[in-house]
Amino acid sequence: MNTNLAAQINSFLAAMILLTAFGMLVQRRMYGLIHLFAWQGLFLSVSTAVVGFVAGAHHLYISSILTLSLKVILLPYILHVLIQRLKIHKEVETIVNVPMTMLIGIALVVFSYHLTAPVRELSTLITRSTLAVALATVMLGLLMMITRKHAVTQIIGFLAMENGLFFAATSATYGMPLVVELGVALDILIAAFIFGIFFFQIHTTFDSLDIDQMARLKEED
Amino acid sequence: MPLLILLSVPLFAAIVLAFIGDRKYAPEINILGSAATFAAGISLALEVYVEGPMLAGGKFFFVDAFNVYLAVLTSFVSMTTAIFSRRYMRKERQDGHVGPIRMRFYHAMFQLFIFAMLLCLLTNNVGVLWIAMELATLSTVLLVSLYRTPSAIEAAWKYFILCGVGIALALFGTVLLYFAAEKVLGAGGEALLWTNLSQVSGKLEPTVLSLAFVFLMVGYGTKVGLVPVHNWLPDAHSEGPTPISAVLSGLLLNVALYALVRCKVLVDGSTGTHHAGDIMMGFGLLSIIVAAFSLLRQKDIKRMFAYSSIEHMGIATFAFGLGGPIATFGALLHMLVHSLTKSAIFFTVGHASQMHWTQEMDRIKGLIKGNPLVGWGLMFGVMAIVGMPPFGVFTSEFLILTATMKDAPLLTPFLLLGFGVAFAALFRRVQPMVTGPVPSYQRPLKAAHIPVMLHMALVLVIGIYMPDFLNRWFHTAVELLK
Amino acid sequence: MMFYPFLIEVLQILIILAVAPVFAGWVKMLKCWSQGRTSPGLFQPYRDIVKLFSKDVVLAENASWIFRGTPYLVFGVVVLSGGIVPMLSVDLPLAATADVIALVALFAIARFFTALAGMDIGTAFGGMGSSREMTIASLAEPAMLMAIFTVSLASKSTSLSQMVQVVYSGQAVLRPSLAFALLAFILIALAETGRIPVDNPATHLELTMIHEAMILEYSGRHLALIEWAGMMKLFLFVMLGIAVFSPWGIAASGDLAAIPRAFLFMILKLGAVGAGLVLIETGLAKMRLFRLTEFLGSAFLLATLGMLSYFILE
């Protein structure tokens, strides 16, 4: 596989990641979201492996496998189980003003591109152009957290952000040092357990996972 | 060697505590672990004091004047907090707020949290720094929701999500930092070591670094509790158990600020401008003012002191942003004395609310007569925190204010406004609580004397007589942060 | 000549003790004439005082030592002031004891104690008198100081003998500032000595009394001392005005022979001032208490005008 091809594959995968990010932004159904998230993880994992192969950075394979096992298999599975356990699978969520959200998302992509343009000039890596996509994914994850009202979707948004970060790490730099990668993965694992516990706590206390109920700690009278 | 002990003791203690569970002597083990940590911290400090900055564990750890003093502080406050929590948590158990499982969880997580913070301070690797920071968040999230009340869960959720997002942004910043460093230092672990980065900071790409700083600033700033990304802080501090509020306020914020300052040094070194400092000053100033005005309308005692923490972190951030020897000196001192004072305040606040069965300030009255230690402790604590001499906070605020007057005189009115309002707001609330006759519903309580008195005495001593070694430490740290 | 100044001093104190009642009698006499009444004679005040001295004292039950001591104190203060204002000669040893400001303060202490004595008994009248007296005094004081200020601008001094000397030596003739100051001084003196239109010394009508209300409870020798001191105070104010604004005829330093001449001049001037006083008192009606603000305000205005005209015109 020559470098050029790899770059093309990588760009394609980047586009797919971006697409799934947008998909998650507007997806109303819970299962659909989880599937989209798993797809995004898969693209990420493949992309990591490709980069690792091209750059000869073998620790990226470990990264890739970690991503695959965590984000494509483990986390979606946990979410699945939780949703069934907590009987929320039928819930369809309302999102504030979908077209508006889309527009903001597009603006964010443009903005990310503009922002990373000077950085792109500096880099010699084949993956350099994907940095904008990574940033956009992070921002879209954040946007998703803002527009959603459900605890599970917020968590998915959060994880999507993490995906964007991983992508940034691989695309911009051919991956962080292994210690860091492992640590980050560990953290995400712990976080996953914690939000699992949280779902139960919230559910038993509030009878649903709608976070609009959790707005009582405030300063307004 | 002390370094290894310093790190391993809390980790080990966490494991032990997780296994032995809620035994009668668990609090004592907790104290013992913290005390051992503190002893290790002291010996490490001595070593550094004698031999100067050092690397350890294959460049993985790095100790210099800046972080060693914070490490000692962290281990010290964690020790006193452990002492405090023995009596406090026993009372909570008697009142039926927490059960045995949660007690086990509490003790283990407490130690884990200390470990995370120490790792955060001592590591040389910017990436590991990030991981430890995230670990510190995660270990406290469930402590905040320990009481399982709706508001506690809500607070913990917000803490989890907001800090999670914040820290994610910080990771993005770290990636960008690595991106820039890799060009100069080559790929691999070397490029994330702070010791290497600080040496080559002039060669790092300025555009990338300033971009990175934005993310780091917002990310770690969330943890520091800077306005406008502070919103998790009052909730988490007011709903968690009081010992946790004390360490969150007294230590975690410091650690986050430490990370931020390290990054700022790199960025300013690279860009050659003062942009990072300016941004920090802006955040600091905004925090001071917003927190000061928010203080005015608080009804919940712990929430009020949470806002006070925001204000003080704002002050320290502002001073670091300002730069210059005197302001930096003041900021370092401020971190130290704020953490001592604020945790002492939280100790007394915890007892006070136990005495009255509530955190509502309107219901808390007559503390001095009811329990002189709690009453006077709170009174003097507040006097110290609002910057009354002869306590140490005054000294640091004095240095910061005068330095501001020198370097950015136009900003002093805002600082002044913030200080004045915060002062009035705190006093307005605290005075009725400590004075006056004892209300009928107050119950007597055996308070934890040692931590409160120890902290206040230290703050007092620092205010009147700063030992020479501390002074030299600060000066070395100031040199480092230039 | 060592004794010369002391001689003057003694002489002057004797004069003030002796002449003050006569002057009061003179004013009363003129007043009677002007109102078409028969006058009791020039020396009636003497007879009053002597009669009061020989009477027993009737004291209210709860009068304290303040009430009893005040007459002596007032008397003492006024006599001492009498030794300070130059009447016959500029060369007065005690004149250096107090300058004009201190002199005003001496009068103030007399007033202070009189007001306290008025409150001592605990009647409504006493308190009313004290309250009004102190109010008037506080309004008069700034005007008084302004007048002094104006005069001292001309003489570069507040020391009385120095002021007299400067005016006497003709360095200050027909100055507008002095004229204004004189007008102001007259208004203030009327207020300070309790004459119409500020106060009416002859009335005992409850709504109008001021000074009389304070001393209503006095009797016997206490009343005699107070009355006497009151006459001396009037006399002193007249002398002060004469000394500062028209000292002509006063004996120069060390000139013993000029003393009789100076005495003569003094008597003449006193006669004239008495006539003027009566003219004012018969011509004007007593003012309402709250109109006094305007009265004393105009005194202040005049004094200030005097000062301004000094700076602007001279």
Next chain:
Amino acid sequence: MTAIASLLGVAAGGWAVGKGITNQIILPLGLPDLLFHLRLDPLSGFFLVVIGLLAFFVSIYSLGYVKGFLVHRSITSLVIFYCLFLAGMFMVVLADDALFFLISWEVMAAASYFLVMFEDEKIENRRAAFLYMIVAHVGAIAILLSFGVLAGLTTGFQGFSGYTFDAMRATSFPLGWATAAFLLAFFGFAAKAGVIPLHVWLPEAHPVAPSNISALMSGVMLKTAIYGIIRVAFDLIKVFPWWWGSIVLIFGLVSAVMGVLYALMQHDLKRLLAYHSVENIGIILIGIGLSMIFTSFHMPLLAALALTAGLFHTMNHAMFKGLLFMGAGAVLQATHERNMEEMGGLIHKMPWTAAFFLVGCISISALPPFNGFISEWLTFQAFLLSPSLPSPLLNLLIPMGAALLALTGALAAACFVKAFGVTFLGHWRGHHNPNVHEAGWPMRIGMMLSALTCLGLGVLPTLFIEWMDVISEQLVGAKIATSATGLGWMWLTPIAHERASYSGPIVFVGILAVVLIAYILLHSRPAAIHRVPIWDCGFEKINQRMQYNATSFAMPIRRIFGFLFSIKEQVRFVSLFGHKAFPKKLHYHLRIRDLFWGWLYKPVVDVSFWISRKVGRLQQGRIQVYLIYSFVTIIILLVFLG
């Protein structure tokens, strides 16, 4: 104990002023790079004497006074904070670097705060203490900033040596910065001194504090602020334009007049005294302001005169105000009452206290032969000399100030006729007759000593002025000539013999002599004194409710100066037959408030709470909104940097 320590302070201060020397000590405390510097020079020595002397008297007094508390509460905290308070004041005047100065300053403030709050079960005490603390702290911050400005301009700012006063003395400051520093310092010190409009805490805090503390707070704590102003202006900055002096002068005048007017309206004895502190601080500031004006026009002699007047008044005010508060404390302890409307006739039951209080009243009313007169007279002399200034505008305006000062003096006299008359004279006005007794011996001795000092300073001012001349010599470079002739101690002649003179001894001895002569002459013939009931004008028996009281006494003045207060007057009729002509009962209600509450403080408080409400909206409860904050913040920063 404290008495002895105070005496030591007096001795040290007296020695320093007497010898005119300067000592410097550096304590091994504080920041290692900024040790605590102490310095004893004539100026601080003078204030040391003032503080020490009054503290000595008050300490003796306290021995008796605190016994009143022993019955129902522990006095440990009172004693501890009392000592801290004294120590704080001593340290303030000795401090020689900015940090130590501020530490002492705030120790003093904090200690007095706790002292004010000593009887903390009363809500008014807490309120007063709170207000006091706020104002004091805001003032302290201003002072801090002022030092910040000064230190910033010294050469040694990079290290810490710039914070010492020595470094500031050695620097000559550019005008703009010096002005900022001065104004800040003046603001800060004025807040402490109770200069209008920063005075509101004072009439709240002084009345509720234990009386020995009120005596110290009013008598000497306010003086530390005066010390601060003198130190900053004359010693640290040194060169300044004339309008600085005018500012001080104007604030002094306003405080003097407004202070005394407000005092007149009070019927709480200690509150009245507190307002008088505002007035007297005003008078002191007049002296200092004039001195500054003269200094800036390079007229050292006149500057020395005005400065001496101000300092002398500082001493005097400490003595007589301490005395008055001690007297008020004795009354309070005896009657458990601060409201004058409920007092009267105490002179019969407390003859000693009455006599001492009277001495205080005469002194503060600036009447000879007591000390208050001397300083006011000196101030007048300084005023009268102002026409020699080379500025026509000042020439025209300053005399008006003299007139205002005269008004102040006269109103003060009126006020103390009221205070003494209503409290000690007449009949008891209260509803029930309490068991009133004379104050104990320690209290009497304390009061007697300060009364004697008042008299001594009034009769022999020249000795005192000669002793303190060295201060003005150091600060403005000239002495005032007091001892021109051999009998110099008798005559006080500030500038020249021809100019003006006053002789305390002669006035004192003269009055005494005439009074004695008159008394002896009149008593050579025995005359009976009949004691009879008060003449009731032929009506029914008059009762004690018919007396003039504090409110009615001040009525004429209230009418005249009514526009300066916010007055609510209410008369309510309860009438027979439903017609006004047949009143059965009259309710008279009068409420006088400090004008500045409505003008200055309430708006500030309201605005603060308004902002606070707005700021509170930030924390609005929904996590999405918080996320938006992060989002927007990062976008803005990226735009800003990218």
